[in-house]
Amino acid sequence: MSIKRMLLSPLYHIYERTLVNQLKSNDEDTIPQHIGIILDGNRRYAKSLGIPIPKGYKMGSDKLEEVLDWMWDLDIKVVSVWVFSTENFNRDEHQVQTIMDMAEDRTIRIRKDEKVHDRKVQIRYSGDRSRLPASLQDQIKMTEEATRDYDNHILNICLAYGGRAELTHAMKKIATNIQSGALDIDQINEDLINDHLYTNGLPDPDLIIRTSGSVRLSGFMTWQSSYSELYFTDVLWPSFRRIDLLRAIRDFQARKRNYGT
Numbered sequence: 001m002s003i004k005r006m007l008l009s010p011l012y013h014i015y016e017r018t019l020v021n022q023l024k025s026n027d028e029d030t031i032p033q034h035i036g037i038i039l040d041g042n043r044r045y046a047k048s049l050g051i052p053i054p055k056g057y058k059m060g061s062d063k064l065e066e067v068l069d070w071m072w073d074l075d076i077k078v079v080s081v082w083v084f085s086t087e088n089f090n091r092d093e094h095q096v097q098t099i100m101d102m103a104e105d106r107t108i109r110i111r112k113d114e115k116v117h118d119r120k121v122q123i124r125y126s127g128d129r130s131r132l133p134a135s136l137q138d139q140i141k142m143t144e145e146a147t148r149d150y151d152n153h154i155l156n157i158c159l160a161y162g163g164r165a166e167l168t169h170a171m172k173k174i175a176t177n178i179q180s181g182a183l184d185i186d187q188i189n190e191d192l193i194n195d196h197l198y199t200n201g202l203p204d205p206d207l208i209i210r211t212s213g214s215v216r217l218s219g220f221m222t223w224q225s226s227y228s229e230l231y232f233t234d235v236l237w238p239s240f241r242r243i244d245l246l247r248a249i250r251d252f253q254a255r256k257r258n259y260g261t
Contacts, residue, residue: 016243030253032206034078038220041212041236054098059238070242072119078154082220086162104136111143120152126198127161163222170196207252211237229255
């Protein structure tokens with residue numbers, strides 16, 4: 001460890017404790033119950049270190065496990081993470097296959113993770129599963145089934161997900177029901193649309209965090225994010241620290257939410 005890092009380490013931990021105390025001193029109602037995260041910057045992180053891009057994704061995946069522990073320690077009830085978009089399928093075929101293989105490996109690991117079962121975390125996936133490899137689809141079904149009855153926390157993994165694709169999927173399902181006579185057009189309302197989204201049954205996100213410096217949602221939870229508070233940070237995802245999460249929540253607590261009124 002360099003001398004600079006040795007000097008900064010104690011200051012970092014002091015600052016971290018200060019942030020935690022600030023959050024705890026506020027009303028519990030100001031802790032977001034649903035946080036969405038856009039995990040951006042894995043490729044740029046790998047390039048900045050001069051390492052293979054797949055290793056950057058691996059480091060980003062490891063970081064997610066760490067961040068989820070921080071979230072659950074803060075008693076965040078629902079966490080939605082966007083790990084692969086519908087647009088990402090347009091990337092290099094080898095890169096896509098690497099990510100699919102990693103997603104399958106992580107899905108198996110999640111199902112076997114003692115922390116998931118000890119914390120009673122329900123795992124669910126949002127996205128167009130038909131575009132995923134059959135073996136990954138099978139592992140997703142098994143993981144969801146293994147955690148179906150847990151209700152302390154929910155981890156919603158957005159895989160092969162896009163906000164426009166989600167809305168298109170919902171509209172097709174509703175149109176099919178109208179065509180068959182199972183639904184009348186006058187029954188269409190916001191609740192009905194919610195029921196046909198990938199995220200049906202989940203509350204809308206209170207806070208959405210995006211790493212890597214991009215100041216846009218890029219279609220993440222297009223319908224659900226109408227009243228979400230947004231937090232953007234320049235930190236690349238694999239470099240995301242606990243103080244970055246605490247800062248985002250502190251910023252959320254300082255805002256007055258008026259839901260358009």
